[in-house]
Amino acid sequence: MKEEKITLIEPKTKLFHVDFRELWQYRDLFMIFVKRNIITQYKQTILGPLWFFVQPLMTTFMYMVVFGGIAKISTDGLPQALFYLSGILMWHYFSDCLTKTSSTFLDNQAIFGKVYFPRLVVPLATVVSNLVKMGIQLLMFLAVYILYIVKGVHICPNIYLLLFPVLIVILAGLALGFGIIISSMTTKYRDLTILFSFFVQLWMYGTPVIYPLSTITNEKLRLVMQLNPVTSIIETFKFGALGVGTFSWGALLYSFCFMLVVLGLGIVVFNKVQRSFMDTV
Numbered sequence: 001m002k003e004e005k006i007t008l009i010e011p012k013t014k015l016f017h018v019d020f021r022e023l024w025q026y027r028d029l030f031m032i033f034v035k036r037n038i039i040t041q042y043k044q045t046i047l048g049p050l051w052f053f054v055q056p057l058m059t060t061f062m063y064m065v066v067f068g069g070i071a072k073i074s075t076d077g078l079p080q081a082l083f084y085l086s087g088i089l090m091w092h093y094f095s096d097c098l099t100k101t102s103s104t105f106l107d108n109q110a111i112f113g114k115v116y117f118p119r120l121v122v123p124l125a126t127v128v129s130n131l132v133k134m135g136i137q138l139l140m141f142l143a144v145y146i147l148y149i150v151k152g153v154h155i156c157p158n159i160y161l162l163l164f165p166v167l168i169v170i171l172a173g174l175a176l177g178f179g180i181i182i183s184s185m186t187t188k189y190r191d192l193t194i195l196f197s198f199f200v201q202l203w204m205y206g207t208p209v210i211y212p213l214s215t216i217t218n219e220k221l222r223l224v225m226q227l228n229p230v231t232s233i234i235e236t237f238k239f240g241a242l243g244v245g246t247f248s249w250g251a252l253l254y255s256f257c258f259m260l261v262v263l264g265l266g267i268v269v270f271n272k273v274q275r276s277f278m279d280t281v
Contacts, residue, residue, distance in 0.1 A: 018267060022118050029117055033125035037100075038132055052136045056092065060084045067210045076212045076244040078155070079148055085141050086241060087209035090234050093134040094171045095200055100126045101179025102196055105187045105273070119274045120267075123180055127172045134168075145241075156243025163240060163252075167233045170259050174229060177262035184266075184273035207231055212238070213246050226251060229258040 023030070060081055067073045068080040075083035101123040105112070108122055149155060186192045207230045216222045225231055232251035239245040 018120065019118065023121065023124075026117050026121055030121050030125055030128075033122060034129045034132075037126060037129035041133075052133055053140055056085065056088050056137050056140065059088055059092075063088075063210055073211045074215050076214060076242075078242055078244060079153060082144055082148055082153075082155075082242065083212075083238075084210065085144055086238050087234055089134065089137055089141050090167070090171065090237055091204060091207065091209045091230075092137070093130055093168070094175050094230060095204065096130050096133070097127050097172060097175035098179050099197065099200060100130070101176055102182035102186070103193065104180065104183040106183070106190075106193075120180075120270065123176055123183070126179075127176055131168070131172075157241055158239075158243060160236060160247060161240035163236060167237055170233055170255055171230070173259040173263045174255075177259065177264075177266035180266040180270040181262070184269045187273060203228075203230075208234055208245075212244065229255040231255075 063084040064080045068075065068084075104119075104123050104126075112119065145155070182192065182196050186196075206225065206228055208225070213222070213225060213231065213235050216225055232248065232255045235245045236247055236252055239247040
């Protein structure tokens with residue numbers, strides 16, 4: 001007689017709990033969600049995957065005209081296109097992960113209500129699928145980078161560029177933590193979605209994406225800027241890749257610890273809400 005495998009689904013009693021073994025068992029579903037996010041993002045569009053290049057290029061051009069040409073904001077002596085692209089590369093990955101994970105429950109309520117699987121698979125797939133988009137945009141950044149080097153522009157990359165994978169992990173953790181917290185709250189308070197999208201836009205202007213941190217001379221304002229956990233990440237990337245900006249091990253450690261706290265809190269809130277969100281969504 002053939003043995004039948006029985007899957008036992010038990011309620012999670014601990015709020016701070018991530019069943020990595022269960023997540024691994026659903027790795028095929030995870031990959032399906034990753035492919036879905038990549039394919040459907042620009043499906044039925046004229047340019048299709050070219051939007052991965054067009055979007056950052058158009059944003060960079062706008063920044064060059066408005067902030068570089070009209071506002072005359074310093075770029076620490078670097079070419080404006082290279083400076084803005086470096087900030088856009090990091091910020092877009094963070095903001096894309098943040099906004100998409102923040103709507104996890106609302107966007108997937110239909111499938112959540114029909115079949116069981118670890119709900120954390122969905123936001124994790126969002127974080128990973130956005131890595132593909134970032135990888136494509138990174139190639140574009142490298143092309144512009146090499147172009148300016150060939151032109152003779154003085155650019156000084158250094159060993160701190162090797163921290164790039166660490167920076168991506170911290171950004172992903174921050175986006176995942178904040179995203180699942182907001183997603184859990186919007187199951188009951190829908191207007192938080194509108195408020196959060198506005199907050200993300202303000203957050204960008206509070207992060208040295210379009211200006212270097214060195215231009216902030218007011219000590220109190222500079223301190224507030226440094227409390228932003230994304231600040232040290234973008235500044236570290238610019239310092240390592242371009243040789244300008246500010247770098248501090250203490251600031252980077254602060255961002256890493258901040259990420260751990262937010263991610264831990266997000267897991268707790270997410271686990272609590274997922275038990276009964278179908279009753280309120």
